[in-house]
Amino acid sequence: MGRTVIPIGPYHPLQEEPEFFTLTVEGETVVDIDVRIGYNHRGIEKLSESKTFENSTFVVERICGICSTSHPFAYTRAVEDIFPMEVPVRAKYIRTIIAEAERIHSHLLWLGLAGHFLGYNTVYMWAWKLREEILDVMEILSGNRNNYAMFKPGGVRRDIKKEDIPVCLKKIDSILPTLDMLKKAVLDDPVLHARLKGVGVLTYQEAIEFSALGPTSRASGVARDVRKDSPYGAYREMEWEMIVTGNGDVFDKAVIRILEMFESVKILKYCLNRLPEGEIDANIEDVPPGEGIGHIEAPRGETFHFVKSDGTNRPLRHKVRAPTFMNLPTYKATVKGETISDATIILAAIDPCYCCTERLAVKDTKGKMLYDGTDLVRLSREKTERLKRRMGIR
């Protein structure tokens, strides 16, 4: 049978960001997939090196609009890792509250989009309607519906007012009945079962080999969650369950996300009810020379930041790794052998976030690699040195 190339992208109604998939198909069956990203590169890491430690928080917040708390969270933890210091307990609780509320809104957003990709627009609209309540909670807590600007190295920037807590609890409780209904609508729908079960399977072994993260790995039976494995924030304090299933198909990835929302509600209510009194900021003065890493469980998996300081008020090197970077290659295992109809939902099932993952490389027109990421960083440093020498700074 003849092979055809079906392009998905660079601009396609399937995804909200520019990226380019080339599906090689025989009839309706996908035999190979190639992913090209890089349409959205913004040079965040380099940008961050030109900002102060405090200002970089706002830069990394803008890496992703959906998980806009996961990056500042990981970044501040990386900075706090450089030297021995302790974040106040109240700040830890507030950070946990923001991170969990964000997880609910991110999972709802994914659920809605997944429904849309399947032509199930009712789920799409309902999930996004429900998400509004969570955004309202965010607005009450942080003053912003997105890009909350709550984090700073050493603590949080804004306290939670006592009178806001009952309002937030009420709003969170109000989403539970609809969330329950959505859960039933997805888990008990025979058509969805027929459509999603056994589709795009990522086996346990493959999940390990690809180092899949977050819900993608937990759906394959790999019990991996930073909140449990290396607890941070207030996650040590309360009882909550890590959701793990074993089939690795798209259905399980949806199940994981839906059930995780209920766990997040649990955590959120615990933190809001038992918010300890005290300071919210450790008031860091200077960051001494050294290196630090910070990793947290974002809605999509582990977000990892590395910060190197040379004793000035700016990071010398800042490295970001978003979870999609690890989850993206799993397409090679999941998409091959499936039909085009299923390919789109499999692509969406890892909840990809391409602008978090953007990397840059320079190739010539024949595809030969000229410079990779390391080379570009080196070139950039050499240029800075040259400029400094020329201008007599040293």
Place this chain on the structure above:
Amino acid sequence: MMFLLYFLVFGLVVTIVMGLVTSWIDRKVTARVQYRVGPPFLQPLIDIVKLLGKETVIPAGAAREMFLFAPLLGFAGVVSASTVLWANQLHAAGFMGDLIVAVYLLTIPSLSIILGGFASGNPLASLGASREMKLVVAYELPFILAILVPVIWAGSFGLGDIIESQKSFMTAGHISGMIALAVAILCIQAKLAMVPFDIPEAETEIVEGPLVEYSGPALGIFKLTRSMLLFTLPFFLLVLFFGGLRFSGPGFFRTLLEYVGIVAILTVIRNTNPRVRIDQAVRFFWGPVTILAVIAVVLALNGI
């Protein structure tokens, strides 16, 4: 002369008006189900008029004549089908076996989409066209079996006879009629390319499939054809299973109720289901749906 009147007034104008009104109902109900406000009443008309005023871009790789001919073919098909139905409805001006003609004419819009898709020379469009082809093959068999039930009850292939025979008791009142009606509604869901059977057009998979290269008036005519089908197919079911339209007294309200009921069922199915895969759709139509249709035919032959 009489036929021309039916063709222009009922086949064309009334069908367009009713089709646009029905598609407004469909969109408004969908919007309300989804917590949205929904479009204003004239929006379906505005959409079509806007498209008619735009430029038609013909892709370089397309078969030019076929590409432009396809939407007109579909439009002609639905207008003719509607004319045949209206002629029987209003004046019993049918002819021997006009039911078979109506069934054929109602298939033409699907064929025109296949034709247009292959003519546009786009991989996504030909993928959509081949899916449409599989879908037509899937739903035509149970659809024709379901249509046989009213034929058996009336003992004739004439639409006029079918309407006449239901004066006292409509086909949908029999058990076999009910089963056949359910089968037919599922089939017209697929004919209208509504979720869960919008597989050929699947926006998020193959970007509207056969229509991907269409723009301007050509696209407008395709969309208009789709709206007119949204009226003609429920109308067809009313004729076959409910004894046609009634215009006087309480009969009018009954007709209105039946019509809105069928449209509401289509809209509800479309809003409570995800899209299925093409192989699942074929298996669904050839398996359970065809078995149901055969049962209905057997029951009808035994007078149940």
